[in-house]
Each structure stands twice: as structure tokens, then as C-alpha cells.
Amino acid sequence: MHRTQPTIIPNLWFDGNIEEAVAYYLSIFKDGKVLKTTFYPKTEAEGLAPFQKELAGKVLTIEFEILGMRFIGINAGPEFKFNESVSFMIPCKDQKEIDYYWDALTANGGEESVCGWLKDKFGLSWQICPADWEALLNKPGGFQKMMEMKKIIISAF
Numbered sequence: 351m352h353r354t355q356p357t358i359i360p361n362l363w364f365d366g367n368i369e370e371a372v373a374y375y376l377s378i379f380k381d382g383k384v385l386k387t388t389f390y391p392k393t394e395a396e397g398l399a400p401f402q403k404e405l406a407g408k409v410l411t412i413e414f415e416i417l418g419m420r421f422i423g424i425n426a427g428p429e430f431k432f433n434e435s436v437s438f439m440i441p442c443k444d445q446k447e448i449d450y451y452w453d454a455l456t457a458n459g460g461e462e463s464v465c466g467w468l469k470d471k472f473g474l475s476w477q478i479c480p481a482d483w484e485a486l487l488n489k490p491g492g493f494q495k496m497m498e499m500k501k502i503i504i505s506a507f
Contacts, residue, residue, distance in 0.1 A: 359413075361422045362432075364472065368425040371472050372412045378454045379416035386413040437467065437475035441483070445504045451478045452501045466502040480504050 376382040390405040391398040459471035
């Protein structure tokens with residue numbers, strides 16, 4: 351059987367701001383695109399729960415693609431937050447690409463972490479690493495150098 355879609359699509363929970371989040375990611379990842387948008391039902395007869403009245407007809411999910419990977423963002427509430435136990439790695443071809451993603455994803459409320467990790471302004475964790483990071487880590491002192499960095503600087507290896 352031939353599959354036309356991935357078998358796993360990350361579903362990201364946002365606190366009522368999925369449209370802002372998708373616009374943000376599409377502004378950073380220039381190849382990105384919206385694939386599909388779904389909406390909450392407008393009435394209880396259509397399936398809207400009584401406690402969801404303020405969501406009637408609003409965006410429920412947006413399926414989008416960045417760097418060839420599909421995601422679904424759900425427009426939910428404050429119950430769940432992102433944390434560092436899940437992150438998305440971007441293997442970068444050179445320092446210029448590392449700098450671009452690092453600067454874009456830490457801007458406007460993002461946070462630097464260590465070893466090439468950061469959180470964007472929505473709290474989603476990313477690893478911005480050179481594509482050949484394993485080779486860099488295997489150089490003498492490479493692992494220690496990486497542990498002392500926030501943004502990875504390739505020339506420091």
C-alpha cells in the first residue's frame with residue numbers, strides 16, 4: 351500500500367493564537383505553506399459544546415508545512431504548554447543559515463538556551479545545529495566546546 355502522506359504529523363497545541371503562530375512560522379520558513387484550515391462548529395446542533403460558545407466558527411486547526419514537514423496546530427486553550435522534552439532540529443548547511451534561524455526564532459520574545467537550543471516566542475523548542483554536528487562533536491574537545499555555547503559557532507570547533 352502506498353502512502354501519500356506521512357505516518358506521523360506533529361500536532362501542536364496553541365493557546366488561542368494558532369493564526370498568529372502559523373503566520374510567524376511562514377514568515378521565517380520561506381518555503382512554508384498552509385495546507386488546510388478547519389473551523390469550530392457554529393452551533394450546538396453542528397456539534398459545538400455548550401462550554402465552547404466563544405469559539406463558534408473560529409479557526410480550530412491549521413495544517414501547515416515548513417521545510418517539507420507537515421504540522422497541525424490546534425487553537426485550544428491555556429491547559430497545556432510546550433516544554434523542552436520535545437524539540438525540532440534544523441540541520442543547517444553553514445553558519446549563515448544557523449545565524450538566520452537563531453536570530454529569527456529568538457526574536458520578539460524567544461529565548462536562547464544552550465548547545466544550539468532555543469525557544470521561540472510561543473515556547474516551542476528548536477535545535478539549530480550544523481548538518482555535520484556529529485563530526486564537529488567528535489573533534490578533540492568538540493563536545494566540551496558545544497556544551498559551552500548557546501548558538502553554535504562552527505568556526506569555534
